Amino acid sequence: MTLSRGTRVALRVAMIVGLAVIYVPLFVVLINSFNADKTFAWPPTHLTGEWWTRAWQNGGVRGALWTSVKAGIGATVVASVLGTMAAFAVQRYRFFGRETVSLLVILPIALPGIVTGIALNNAFRTVLSPFGIQLGLFTVVVGHATFCIVTIYNNVLARLRRMGTNVEEASADLGADTFQTFRYVTFPLLRSALLAGGLLSFALSFDEIIVTTFTSGAGVETLPIWIFNNLFRPNQAPIVNVVAAALIVASVVPVYLAQRISGDTRAI
Amino acid sequence: MRSTRLALVAMAAVSLLAAGCGDNSSSSKGGGVSEAGFTPPKMSAMQTLGTGEGQVNLVAWAGYAEDGSNDKSVDWVHPFEKATGCKVNTKIAGTSDEMVTLMKTGEYDAVSASGDASLRLIAGGSVAPVNTDLVPNYKDVFPDLKMKPWNSVNGVAYGIPHGRGANLLMWRTDKVKPAPTSWGAVFDPNSPYKGHITAYDSPIYIADAALYLSATQPALGIKDPYALDQKQFDASVNLLKQQKANIGEYWSDYLKSQQSFKNGDTVLGTTWQVIANGLAADKAPVQTILPSEGSTGWSDTWMVAAKAKHPNCAYKWMDWIISPKANAQVAEWFGEAPSNSKACALTSDKKFCDTYHAADEPYWAKVHYWNTPISQCLDGRKNVQCVDYAKWTQAWTQIKG
Amino acid sequence: MTVSASPGGPVRRLAGLLHRRPSLRLAGLLTAPLLWLVVAYLGSLGALFVTAFWTTNEFTGDVVKVFDLGNFQDLVNQSVYRTITIRSVGVAVAVTVIDSLVAFPMAFYMAKVASPRAQRWLVIAVLTPLWAGYLVKAYAWRIMFSGSGVLDWFLSPVGGHGPGYGLPATIVTLAYLWLPYMILPVYAGLERLPNSMLDAAGDLGAHSFRTFRTVIWPLVFPAVVAGSIFTFSLSLGDYIAVKIVGGRSQLIGNVVYDNVGTANNLPFAAAVATVPVAIMVIYLLAVRRTGALENL
Numbered sequence: 001m002t003l004s005r006g007t008r009v010a011l012r013v014a015m016i017v018g019l020a021v022i023y024v025p026l027f028v029v030l031i032n033s034f035n036a037d038k039t040f041a042w043p044p045t046h047l048t049g050e051w052w053t054r055a056w057q058n059g060g061v062r063g064a065l066w067t068s069v070k071a072g073i074g075a076t077v078v079a080s081v082l083g084t085m086a087a088f089a090v091q092r093y094r095f096f097g098r099e100t101v102s103l104l105v106i107l108p109i110a111l112p113g114i115v116t117g118i119a120l121n122n123a124f125r126t127v128l129s130p131f132g133i134q135l136g137l138f139t140v141v142v143g144h145a146t147f148c149i150v151t152i153y154n155n156v157l158a159r160l161r162r163m164g165t166n167v168e169e170a171s172a173d174l175g176a177d178t179f180q181t182f183r184y185v186t187f188p189l190l191r192s193a194l195l196a197g198g199l200l201s202f203a204l205s206f207d208e209i210i211v212t213t214f215t216s217g218a219g220v221e222t223l224p225i226w227i228f229n230n231l232f233r234p235n236q237a238p239i240v241n242v243v244a245a246a247l248i249v250a251s252v253v254p255v256y257l258a259q260r261i262s263g264d265t266r267a268i
Numbered sequence: 269m270r271s272t273r274l275a276l277v278a279m280a281a282v283s284l285l286a287a288g289c290g291d292n293s294s295s296s297k298g299g300g301v302s303e304a305g306f307t308p309p310k311m312s313a314m315q316t317l318g319t320g321e322g323q324v325n326l327v328a329w330a331g332y333a334e335d336g337s338n339d340k341s342v343d344w345v346h347p348f349e350k351a352t353g354c355k356v357n358t359k360i361a362g363t364s365d366e367m368v369t370l371m372k373t374g375e376y377d378a379v380s381a382s383g384d385a386s387l388r389l390i391a392g393g394s395v396a397p398v399n400t401d402l403v404p405n406y407k408d409v410f411p412d413l414k415m416k417p418w419n420s421v422n423g424v425a426y427g428i429p430h431g432r433g434a435n436l437l438m439w440r441t442d443k444v445k446p447a448p449t450s451w452g453a454v455f456d457p458n459s460p461y462k463g464h465i466t467a468y469d470s471p472i473y474i475a476d477a478a479l480y481l482s483a484t485q486p487a488l489g490i491k492d493p494y495a496l497d498q499k500q501f502d503a504s505v506n507l508l509k510q511q512k513a514n515i516g517e518y519w520s521d522y523l524k525s526q527q528s529f530k531n532g533d534t535v536l537g538t539t540w541q542v543i544a545n546g547l548a549a550d551k552a553p554v555q556t557i558l559p560s561e562g563s564t565g566w567s568d569t570w571m572v573a574a575k576a577k578h579p580n581c582a583y584k585w586m587d588w589i590i591s592p593k594a595n596a597q598v599a600e601w602f603g604e605a606p607s608n609s610k611a612c613a614l615t616s617d618k619k620f621c622d623t624y625h626a627a628d629e630p631y632w633a634k635v636h637y638w639n640t641p642i643s644q645c646l647d648g649r650k651n652v653q654c655v656d657y658a659k660w661t662q663a664w665t666q667i668k669g
Numbered sequence: 670m671t672v673s674a675s676p677g678g679p680v681r682r683l684a685g686l687l688h689r690r691p692s693l694r695l696a697g698l699l700t701a702p703l704l705w706l707v708v709a710y711l712g713s714l715g716a717l718f719v720t721a722f723w724t725t726n727e728f729t730g731d732v733v734k735v736f737d738l739g740n741f742q743d744l745v746n747q748s749v750y751r752t753i754t755i756r757s758v759g760v761a762v763a764v765t766v767i768d769s770l771v772a773f774p775m776a777f778y779m780a781k782v783a784s785p786r787a788q789r790w791l792v793i794a795v796l797t798p799l800w801a802g803y804l805v806k807a808y809a810w811r812i813m814f815s816g817s818g819v820l821d822w823f824l825s826p827v828g829g830h831g832p833g834y835g836l837p838a839t840i841v842t843l844a845y846l847w848l849p850y851m852i853l854p855v856y857a858g859l860e861r862l863p864n865s866m867l868d869a870a871g872d873l874g875a876h877s878f879r880t881f882r883t884v885i886w887p888l889v890f891p892a893v894v895a896g897s898i899f900t901f902s903l904s905l906g907d908y909i910a911v912k913i914v915g916g917r918s919q920l921i922g923n924v925v926y927d928n929v930g931t932a933n934n935l936p937f938a939a940a941v942a943t944v945p946v947a948i949m950v951i952y953l954l955a956v957r958r959t960g961a962l963e964n965l
Contacts, residue, residue, distance in 0.1 A: 003781070003782070003877065004877055007877050008782060010774075011774055011777060011778040011782055012778060012782070014774035014775060014778065015774070015775050015778040015779070015783075015791070018771055018774070018775040019775075019794060019795075021771075021845070022794070022795070022798055022845075022848065023798075024813075024819075025806055025809035025810055025813060025845065026797075026798060026801060026806075026809070028809045028812055028813065028819055029801065029805055029806075029809050032809075032812070037530075037550055038526070038546060038549070038550055039523065039526040039527045039530045039546070039547075039550060040527070040808075040812055041527075041530050041531065041550070042531075042812055042815065042818050042819055042822060043822060054339070057339075057340055058337070058338060058339070059336070059337035059338070060337045060338045063337070081701070082701055082702045082705055082706075083702075085698045085699070085701055085702050086698070086699070086702040088698050089695055089698040089699045089702075093691065093694075093695045093698075095695060095699075101702075102957075102962045103953060103954075103957065103962065104706050104707070104711075105702075105706065106898070106953065106962055107706075107710070107711075107953075108706075108710055109898075109899070109902070110898050110902045110949050110952075110953055111714075111902065111906070111945070111946055111949055112902060112903075112905050112906020112907075112922060112942075112945045112946075112949070113903075113906045114906050114908060114922050114925050114926060114942070115714070115717075115906065115925070115942045115945065115946055116710075116714075118717060118925070118929050118935070118938060118939070118942065119710075119713040119714045119716070119717040120710075120713050122713065122716060122717055122720070122935065123709070123712065123713035123716055123717075126716070134373070142709070145705075146705070146706070146709070146710050149702070149705075149706070172688075177681055177684030177685065177688065178684040178687045178688050178694070179680065179684050180684075203796075203799050203800065206800070207799060207800070207802060207803055209803055209804065209909070210906070210908075210909070221360075223802070224802060224803065224804065227802055227804050227805065228804055229330055230338075231521065231523050231804060231808065236338070237522075237523045240804075240805060240808075241805065243802075243805075244801050244802050244805035244806075247800050247801060247802060248797060248798070248800060248801045250800075251796075251797055251799075251800030251801075252793060252797060255793050255796050255797065255800075256793055469912070471927070512917060515916075515917045516834070516916060516917070517834050517915075517916040517917055518916075518917055520912060523808070524811075524912075524913065527811065527812075527815065528815070531815045531816055531818065532816055533815055533816040533833070533834070658725065658928075658934045658937070661927055661928055661934065662743070662928075662937070664927065665749060665750075665753075665919070665923075665924050665927065666747070666749050668917065668918070668919045668923075669749060669752065669753075669919075
């Protein structure tokens with residue numbers, strides 16, 4: 001595309017400055033994970049590797065990480081199924097209230113997390129506890145899935161719109177039934193969109209703290225909740241910086257892989 | 269975790285009188301709530317200790333039952349399991365409300381209840397009286413923690429005291445001169461430290477203002493900072509509204525408090541001993557005092573479930589957690605004064621008990637342990653209505669504006 | 670599969686039935702999502718807002734189910750709630766404006782200037798902070814804003830000072846936290862914009878600014894609005910960042926949290942919660958016509 005030289009330079013500068021703003025706080029976190037001062041006093045006067053050692057030996061963080069992964073996968077699976085179904089219905093059919101579905105799907109992420117959180121908390125406690133079901137990992141998954149549906153829905157919807165119905169009709173003409181068409185034709189075409197949506201969904205769930213606070217039972221500790229608890233526990237705060245620094249570095253891998261696989265940068 | 273829990277310590281305890289009051293509200297005969305406010309369900313304490321059942325289910329505050337998963341060197345659960353054969357399953361509760369709810373399920377054997385939850389648990393029949401004779405270490409518990417309004421009813425013990433702490437006044441010695449001796453320092457409208465004063469971010473902080481007023485404005489007649497009639501309440505709220513102009517930030521957790529004192533963003537305000545210790549370890553020039561007016565504070569109690577499936581192990585746990593060694597460990601890890609007088613000899617920091625005033629009775633006599641305000645005045649007044657905690661919360665919103 | 674008279678057995682038969690009856694297919698597709706979103710989610714919300722008309726029993730802490738407008742009367746009559754609402758909306762608007770201004774040039778560079786290879790890496794670079802954890806980033810900004818923190822450190826050689834804690838710090842922190850949620854939709858929107866269209870505008874003699882105003886902006890606007898749904902709603906519901914860097918200020922999220930979290934006064938919290946919900950619903954209905962909802 002033709003852009004004036006000045007515009008190009010200006011845009012490049014904006015990009016660099018923007019990235020700098022994004023990364024300066026992250027570098028502060030990284031440096032603080034070596035800061036000998038327990039309250040991260042700035043600038044650091046002494047550096048130490050002690051926090052990394054202690055984080056490595058901390059069993060709680062591994063448990064929390066695992067809980068977060070389970071919650072994220074659970075929520076993503078549920079959201080994938082529901083989001084795909086809703087997207088199909090909206091894209092392939094005409095029905096009363098069709099316009100409202102988009103709004104409905106967006107609502108859980110658009111409404112403040114604390115509202116979703118206390119509404120679900122209230123409902124779980126009144127509906128589930130008579131059956132002896134306590135708040136726990138299950139309720140966290142339900143809460144997260146609710147606001148994750150939108151990521152899958154939008155990705156699948158966009159893909160379906162671009163895909164058209166030609167291939168599916170061809171498949172049907174060749175004698176494949178509804179399920180076979182989905183399995184052999186539609187699903188492979190959707191896979192990258194699902195992956196992209198799924199990754200965003202997992203990321204949303206992985207860093208969620210407000211809804212989790214209200215839907216997790218005692219003893220269920222996702223990583224953000226673990227961070228929350230440890231930031232506010234004496235002498236544990238520096239370990240949190242280590243965990244965050246490690247996560248930042250580790251996160252490049254899944255994001256990069258998803259980028260490679262999906263090839264669809266729009267979605268993630 | 270203490271932040272969450274202190275912030276929420278009053279949560280839902282709107283119902284101190286709760287169940288008991290419903291059963292027998294006419295039995296109130298004046299005095300404190302725990303004295304005659306309600307009659308607990310009839311239950312008797314265990315008479316003899318049998319052999320352990322192999323496991324015990326606990327509801328506890330974070331940091332009260334550490335098994336080494338957070339820090340390898342912090343572990344008093346495994347030694348207990350080894351010594352008694354009772355495997356410990358811990359459920360960490362975030363709030364007093366959650367503790368009460370969890371104990372109602374009947375799946376747990378013991379709970380580390382705070383002052384506001386304990387009476388609700390008793391009134392609701394979730395916990396049984398405790399036979400302190402079956403807890404050998406109880407004899408070493410500081411006398412001023414025994415048979416208190418939050419751990420006993422009508423002379424019957426319902427729990428084993430675990431530990432306690434006070435809300436102190438802290439200042440930067442290099443910035444605040446002369447050293448303050450009174451809460452007046454944080455309430456002075458013409459404070460030279462305007463914009464660098466901090467206050468605890470919770471409705472319960474209104475009690476701190478009330479405590480100050482009880483000393484400085486005797487005409488208001490405040491006897492108990494948790495039992496405020498409308499006039500006393502309004503005076504406290506106004507004091508806090510006026511204080512807000514001088515506040516730099518409200519604090520709610522260790523890290524926030526430590527950071528701002530360390531950086532000098534805050535030079536004066538409320539704190540906990542453990543925060544001050546952390547700062548001292550990082551060589552920040554701070555000092556704390558229990559001001560002349562006294563202060564607010566907290567105290568926790570281990571209680572045993574009425575329908576405990578593993579009562580013997582629960583008793584063994586209660587005895588273990590206040591045994592000198594474990595009590596010293598938990599006090600040091602959590603940052604509070606131990607309840608067992610012999611714990612002081614076993615802390616890794618030999619000055620720990622001095623720092624936390626563990627054995628200092630006159631010191632604790634000045635501490636007003638947290639309680640939840642209800643409309644029936646906790647100080648026994650019958651002729652007025654007190655302001656309940658829901659109103660305290662709404663007033664806190666008003667104060668912060 | 671083999672016994673059945675019709676070829677293919679029950680699965681095949683079901684498939685045939687579904688093929689002949691589109692309405693059945695539709696029902697099959699819609700039932701689960703609608704049950705989840707309408708019954709479970711809207712149901713929970715509805716139940717919550719019904720409690721707003723109730724009160725709590727002060728002794729038991731239980732909700733008393735007697736119709737009562739007291740909560741809403743307090744909400745309307747006490748000016749503090751109006752002040753907090755206006756402040757919260759102001760913060761949300763400021764965050765959204767800052768994010769759009771920062772995100773647009775970045776997204777434009779990513780979509781239209783960078784090479785495809787660089788594009789991939791830039792997307793990763795923008796996404797990475799999402800994994801660092803909300804609280805950790807908020808605390809990083811706390812260190813930045815402290816009186817002797819990173820900003821002060823940078824600014825002191827030129828005679829400046831860190832701004833300290835307060836609403837401006839809250840706005841910057843929230844804008845930072847939600848920036849990726851704005852960049853991504855805008856980037857996606859720009860990527861869909863054909864280069865030929867921009868070239869055509871250039872060929873027809875339009876300057877950069879004119880091209881932007883008459884060609885790019887109208888087409889990318891829905892994507893910006895889509896991003897704004899995230900930034901606006903996430904800011905409106907936040908109560909943690911303001912505690913960390915907000916000094917002595919509070920937002921509407923804090924009021925909800927304090928009432929439900931410490932006072933166990935669910936009815937009043939529900940009444941307060943209607944305010945951000947109403948604002949968001951109005952916002953969503955207003956932006957629906959722009960087509961933004963399909964750009965998330």
